Amino acid sequence: MRVSYDELHQTLLRALLGVGFERGRADLCARLFAETDLDGVYTHGLKRFPRFLEQIRRGLVDIHASPELITGAGALERWDGRRGPGNLNAHDSMRRAIALSREHGVGCVALRETNHWMRGGSYGWQAAEAGRVGVCWTNTMPNLPPWGATQARLGNNPLVIAVPRAPEHVVLDMAMSQFSYGALAAYRARGEQLPVDGGFDLDGRLTRDPAAIEESARPLPIGFWKGSGLALMLDLTAALLAGGLATHQIPADAVEESGVSQVFLAFDLSALGGQEAASSLADEIVKHFKNDSAEGEAVRYPGERVLNVRRENLERGIPVDPEVWEQLK
Amino acid sequence: MRVSYDELHQTLLRALLGVGFERGRADLCARLFAETDLDGVYTHGLKRFPRFLEQIRRGLVDIHASPELITGAGALERWDGRRGPGNLNAHDSMRRAIALSREHGVGCVALRETNHWMRGGSYGWQAAEAGRVGVCWTNTMPNLPPWGATQARLGNNPLVIAVPRAPEHVVLDMAMSQFSYGALAAYRARGEQLPVDGGFDLDGRLTRDPAAIEESARPLPIGFWKGSGLALMLDLTAALLAGGLATHQIPADAVEESGVSQVFLAFDLSALGGQEAASSLADEIVKHFKNDSAEGEAVRYPGERVLNVRRENLERGIPVDPEVWEQLK
Numbered sequence: 067m068r069v070s071y072d073e074l075h076q077t078l079l080r081a082l083l084g085v086g087f088e089r090g091r092a093d094l095c096a097r098l099f100a101e102t103d104l105d106g107v108y109t110h111g112l113k114r115f116p117r118f119l120e121q122i123r124r125g126l127v128d129i130h131a132s133p134e135l136i137t138g139a140g141a142l143e144r145w146d147g148r149r150g151p152g153n154l155n156a157h158d159s160m161r162r163a164i165a166l167s168r169e170h171g172v173g174c175v176a177l178r179e180t181n182h183w184m185r186g187g188s189y190g191w192q193a194a195e196a197g198r199v200g201v202c203w204t205n206t207m208p209n210l211p212p213w214g215a216t217q218a219r220l221g222n223n224p225l226v227i228a229v230p231r232a233p234e235h236v237v238l239d240m241a242m243s244q245f246s247y248g249a250l251a252a253y254r255a256r257g258e259q260l261p262v263d264g265g266f267d268l269d270g271r272l273t274r275d276p277a278a279i280e281e282s283a284r285p286l287p288i289g290f291w292k293g294s295g296l297a298l299m300l301d302l303t304a305a306l307l308a309g310g311l312a313t314h315q316i317p318a319d320a321v322e323e324s325g326v327s328q329v330f331l332a333f334d335l336s337a338l339g340g341q342e343a344a345s346s347l348a349d350e351i352v353k354h355f356k357n358d359s360a361e362g363e364a365v366r367y368p369g370e371r372v373l374n375v376r377r378e379n380l381e382r383g384i385p386v387d388p389e390v391w392e393q394l395k
Numbered sequence: 396m397r398v399s400y401d402e403l404h405q406t407l408l409r410a411l412l413g414v415g416f417e418r419g420r421a422d423l424c425a426r427l428f429a430e431t432d433l434d435g436v437y438t439h440g441l442k443r444f445p446r447f448l449e450q451i452r453r454g455l456v457d458i459h460a461s462p463e464l465i466t467g468a469g470a471l472e473r474w475d476g477r478r479g480p481g482n483l484n485a486h487d488s489m490r491r492a493i494a495l496s497r498e499h500g501v502g503c504v505a506l507r508e509t510n511h512w513m514r515g516g517s518y519g520w521q522a523a524e525a526g527r528v529g530v531c532w533t534n535t536m537p538n539l540p541p542w543g544a545t546q547a548r549l550g551n552n553p554l555v556i557a558v559p560r561a562p563e564h565v566v567l568d569m570a571m572s573q574f575s576y577g578a579l580a581a582y583r584a585r586g587e588q589l590p591v592d593g594g595f596d597l598d599g600r601l602t603r604d605p606a607a608i609e610e611s612a613r614p615l616p617i618g619f620w621k622g623s624g625l626a627l628m629l630d631l632t633a634a635l636l637a638g639g640l641a642t643h644q645i646p647a648d649a650v651e652e653s654g655v656s657q658v659f660l661a662f663d664l665s666a667l668g669g670q671e672a673a674s675s676l677a678d679e680i681v682k683h684f685k686n687d688s689a690e691g692e693a694v695r696y697p698g699e700r701v702l703n704v705r706r707e708n709l710e711r712g713i714p715v716d717p718e719v720w721e722q723l724k
Contacts, residue, residue, distance in 0.1 A: 139666030141470040142500025171471025174501045174662065199632055212684055214694040219684055227628040229635060238628045240621050262601075262619055263592075272591075289617025290591055292569050295697040298684050299556040299567045303528055305680065306558060306673045307662060314683040333503065333636060337468030344635045351634065354643040355541055355548055355627050365543040368624040 067391065068383030075100040078115065081394055085122055087129050091154055098153040102185040103384045106375030107239075109248040110185040112386055115394065117321060118151075118184075126324040127151055127181050133158050136178075136309070141170035144309055147180030149324060156183035156202070157192065159330045164196045167332040175330045178310025182206075182323060187239030187372070189330065190228030194235035197341070199333040200228040205301045207316040207323040210243050211284050213294035216270075218283060221313040222246065223300040227368075230335070231348040238368035242297035244286045250276040304329050396720065397712030404429040407444065410723055414451055416458050420483055427482040431514040432713045435704030436568075438577040439514040441715055444723065446650060447480075447513075455653040456480055456510050462487050465507075465638070470499035473638055476509030478653060485512035485531070486521065488659045493525045496661040504659045507639025511535075511652060516568030516701070518659065519557030523564035526670070528662040529557040534630045536645040536652040539572050540613050542623035545599075547612060550642040551575065552629040556697075559664070560677040567697035571626035573615045579605040633658050 069077075078096035087095065102111035121127040131150035135143060143166065147155040159175040166173025183189070183204055193200020206221035222241040229236045245253075245264040253260055253276040263272040265279035265286045272286075279285055287293030305312035310327035317323055335344050352367050379385075398406075407425035416424065431440035450456040460479035464472060472495065476484040488504040495502025512518070512533055522529020535550035551570040558565045574582075574593040582589055582605040592601040594608035594615045601615075608614055616622030634641035639656035646652055664673050681696050708714075 137667055139500030139663065140498065142496075142662060142666060144667050167471075169469065170499055171468030172501060172503045176667075199635065201632075212694045215686065215692045217686075219686060225625075227625070227632065229628065229631045236628070236631060238624045240618075240624065244618055244621070288619075288621045289569075289573055292573070292617045294694075295567045295569065296554075296556070298680070298696060299558065299565070302558045302565060302677055302680055303530075303556065303662075305676060306528065306664060307667070309667065309669060309672070312676060312680045312683075314680065333471060333632075334468065335635060337471060338466050338473050338505075338636070338638065340638060343638070347634060347641060348631055351627070351631055351641045351643065354641075357544065357546075357548060363544045365541045365623075366620075367627060 067388045068385050069391070070383050071100060071104050071380060074103060074112070074384055074386065077394055078112075081115070081119070085119065085129065091129070091151075094157065095151055095154055098157065098184065098188055101188065103386070104376055104379050105187070105372045106379065107185050107187065107372070108385070109246065112390055112394070114184060116390065120321055121181070121324070124321070126322065133177060133180070141166050141172055142174045142176070144176045144178070144307070147177050149179055149181060152181030152183045153188065155180040156189050156328060156330070159328065160189040160192050160200065160202065160332065163330040163332040164193060164198055167198055167334040167337070171334055171337040173332045176304070176307035176309075177328045177330065178308035179325050180328055181326065183328065185239070186224040186226040187237055190226040190237040190239060191235065193332050194228040194230040194237060196332070197230050197336060199230070199335060200226070201331040202226045202329060203300045203304060204328040205304045205313050205316070205326050207318045208313050209247070209318070210287055210297060212298070213287060213291040216284060218318065219314065220287070220294065220297045221301055221316075223297045223304075223313070225300060229348055230345065231352065232345045234369070234373055236348065236352060236367055236369050237372070242287055242293045242300070244288050245276070247280070247285070250280055250285070254280070396717045397714050398720070399712050400429060400433050400709060403432060403441070403713055403715065406723055407441075410444070410448070414448065414458065420458070420480075423486065424480055424483055427486065427513065427517055430517065432715070433705055433708050434516070434701045435708065436514050436516065436701070437714070438575065441719055441723070443513060445719065449650055450510070450653070453650070455651065462506060462509075470495050470501055471503045471505070473505045473507070473636070476506050478508055478510060481510030481512045482517065484509040485518050485657060485659070488657065489518040489521050489529065489531065489661065492659040492661040493522060493527055496527055496663040496666075500663055500666040502661045505633070505636035505638070506657045506659065507637035508654050509657055510655065512657065514568070515553040515555040516566050519555040519566040519568060520564060522661050523557040523559040523566060525661070526559050526665060528559070528664060529555070530660040531555045531658060532629045532633060533657040534633045534642050534645070534655050536647045537642050538576070538647070539616055539626060541627070542616060542620040545613060547647065548643065549616070549623065549626045550630055550645075552626045552642070554629060558677055559674065560681065561674045563698070563702055565677065565681060565696055565698050566701070571616055571622045571629070573617050574605070576609070576614070579609050579614070583609070
């Protein structure tokens with residue numbers, strides 16, 4: 067089942083107005099959800115909307131709260147998200163980092179007491195569309211065992227890096243686990259094995275069987291010990307810069323997960339001059355990375371799949387889960 | 396064979412004075428090399444020193460060149476490394492980023508036309524010792540095939556993230572390849588298999604055999620497609636911010652590799668207040684990550700091995716390759 071972008075956006079907007087959002091905030095929040103599905107990141111859009119409404123009902127997300135400045139030091143600011151909607155808070159924070167970069171060349175907003183930002187890539191696209199190199203990351207509840215451990219004591223702490231390029235930006239949006247639980251469930255549902263080892267089974271052996279990993283709750287960090295270390299650094303830097311909660315202080319429950327810490331960085335290339343040269347160098351780097359001429363190779367740059375799906379979904383409509391869709395309407 | 400830190404430092408210092416370095420620069424350069432061996436990163440210290448001298452002889456490294464400011468925009472500056480010694484240039488750049496962070500909360504130096512920074516971790520420790528959260532990365536010559544490709548079109552682009560903590564800092568220093576060529580050679584020399592898949596063999600199968608990966612020249616990026624994407628973003632951001640060379644423009648030869656691009660970021664936690672709370676939170680996060688009580692687990696945080704080796708080498712002397720050592724003396 068497919069629906070148009072406008073229909074999806076309007077339907078989400080009505081639902082948000084229905085639970086009491088102000089009009090402008092409802093519109094942006096609905097847009098961020100709808101664009102996530104438009105771009106094919108189906109795990110973080112409509113599918114997650116019922117959980118978002120549940121978090122509002124439980125008082126974990128305060129729909130009227132906006133970030134509040136705690137302390138600023140020029141290009142570096144610390145804000146309190148006051149447990150507002152995670153995607154609105156994140157969008158606000160990247161907008162503020164972009165504004166700071168206009169003034170200082172680089173801008174950094176550290177945000178505490180916020181909520182799940184849904185699709186992290188959204189704030190990368192936001193930065194790139196403003197002509198900025200954007201970097202942001204978030205910590206999460208514990209959902210990933212450190213390398214050498216069996217219990218989830220790390221978050222999968224997604225990291226986003228975006229580079230503006232005409233006509234199409236390059237946006238990396240990656241969690242520190244090799245496969246998310248959503249991806250594991252999708253492989254299992256299709257009866258497929260993972261393309262590479264994704265975690266351990268109950269006997270502590272590396273496996274490509276998604277069900278065995280769900281059972282052991284031992285997914286792999288990317289690069290084994292390397293991603294384990296990187297996830298720790300992302301938690302440390304987010305919590306310390308934001309003065310907020312670290313992963314081990316966040317409830318390990320997909321609905322209760324609240325109060326996370328995030329960092330948003332924007333770099334203003336135009337402050338350094340030669341923006342056209344930069345865009346053309348970016349294009350050259352990506353072309354060389356892809357090297358389309360190499361036989362039998364399918365090398366995709368970060369964000370390339372998103373752009374293809376976006377075009378297809380704009381034309382054909384966005385696939386929606388009929389059950390979630392009916393419930394929402 | 397082991398030598399004391401002072402003997403190693405003095406011997407390197409004499410060699411640098413011998414090829415014409417000014418005294419102060421020779422001293423710092425020798426210290427950065429000697430500390431690398433002291434910390435057990437033997438691939439990037441004394442062992443690499445002959446190659447460094449060869450680069451000086453060939454005119455790839457200009458021992459008298461220092462970075463020059465190209466353009467500044469408040470907290471973001473672009474510098475030209477003028478092909479000076481890579482470790483001195485990097486140390487200068489992190490020092491400048493630290494100074495900028497004192498003024499602006501965050502400081503960023505993008506450096507073009509520099510040389511191999513030797514051990515990237517050095518500049519992470521430098522930031523942490525100055526009480527800063529430090530982040531830096533470099534591009535390199537092409538030495539890693541993108542995911543889906545067979546030819547090396549990416550650099551392994553090391554990324555460093557450092558967090559100050561009393562009494563011991565947390566410093567991640569990781570390349571985007573799962574194993575460096577140095578690591579592959581070491582495993583092969585010991586007749587050992589890799590602990591996890593490290594690349595492809597000539598038939599395109601994943602393998603733990605280090606010799607097979609050296610033969611195919613197809614090491615794996617960390618996390619397969621994920622590290623491939625991250626390495627691309629590090630090259631893009633370094634080249635664009637520095638206005639310098641990208642990986643595909645850097646000669647793919649370990650001696651000829653020159654003119655790389657780097658980024659140095661420092662964040663001043665004290666500008667946000669509550670530095671003691673930050674240090675105690677960092678400690679709590681690391682303790683929770685390690686969770687020493689868990690049976691049979693050996694979870695190490697980034698930098699932990701370095702600290703253990705540093706203590707041992709200070710006490711027992713630093714292991715040196717007798718051949719390189721005699722040649723140097």
